[in-house]
Amino acid sequence: MSAKESTNDSPTTSPTILSFAKDLPNLCSLTGLFCAVLAIYFAILGVFSAAMIGLIWAVFFDWCDGLIARRMKGRTQEQSSFGGQLDSLIDIVSFGILPAVLLLSYGEFSLWFLPGAYVIVAAIAIRLSYFNVFGLNDDSTYMGLAADNNGIIFSLVFLVEGLISKTSFSVVLYIVCLSIAALNVAPIRTPKLAGRWFYVLIVLVLGLTAVYGSRLLNQ
Numbered sequence: 001m002s003a004k005e006s007t008n009d010s011p012t013t014s015p016t017i018l019s020f021a022k023d024l025p026n027l028c029s030l031t032g033l034f035c036a037v038l039a040i041y042f043a044i045l046g047v048f049s050a051a052m053i054g055l056i057w058a059v060f061f062d063w064c065d066g067l068i069a070r071r072m073k074g075r076t077q078e079q080s081s082f083g084g085q086l087d088s089l090i091d092i093v094s095f096g097i098l099p100a101v102l103l104l105s106y107g108e109f110s111l112w113f114l115p116g117a118y119v120i121v122a123a124i125a126i127r128l129s130y131f132n133v134f135g136l137n138d139d140s141t142y143m144g145l146a147a148d149n150n151g152i153i154f155s156l157v158f159l160v161e162g163l164i165s166k167t168s169f170s171v172v173l174y175i176v177c178l179s180i181a182a183l184n185v186a187p188i189r190t191p192k193l194a195g196r197w198f199y200v201l202i203v204l205v206l207g208l209t210a211v212y213g214s215r216l217l218n219q
Helices: 003-009 017-022 024-045 048-071 077-106 111-134 148-157 166-185 197-218
Strands: 141-143 189-191
Touching: 017 024, 017 077, 024 048, 024 077, 048 077, 048 148, 048 197, 077 111, 077 148, 077 166, 111 141, 111 166, 148 166, 148 197
Parallel strands: none
Antiparallel strands: 141 189
């Protein structure tokens, strides 16, 4: 066998798994995951104001990773593909599992709240799988409600928590959870919020952080 044939037959060396963690957009995604895990932790403890801060910052970093990726030059196709998969998996945690834990925890882990928790997780898993296959309808619309909207809606709904009875709010939360899940998989086109909307998100994140932070201080 010639040296040339031997070289062609040699296996291609794959990059290490952790080498992708050094990619800046992926670091941003992982920071968002950290925020979501913190939110899950506080949701289980019943400290919902802290959970809302973690949730809204998870939304912020979910937006940031895409913005950074689009502006970076020299990223390989492997880095781009890996980042897309990582972002999708983290979205399931941040905008599927986290809302489910919020619902279960607020319902004091009653069996009655389990169907709603399952529905929101299943819906976001189906929605993200569809997006991974078909992508955007065009440059400006999604099919179904985008996953990050789940976090924004939940963080806004919890502003009412404490203003009405716990029983009433648990019913509201259950209805919101099922409604969001239905919108995630609905055959409707929803706009992709980008551009100047990012500045709106920054104002929202800082504002909600201040509101929920003040609630924590007053507890």
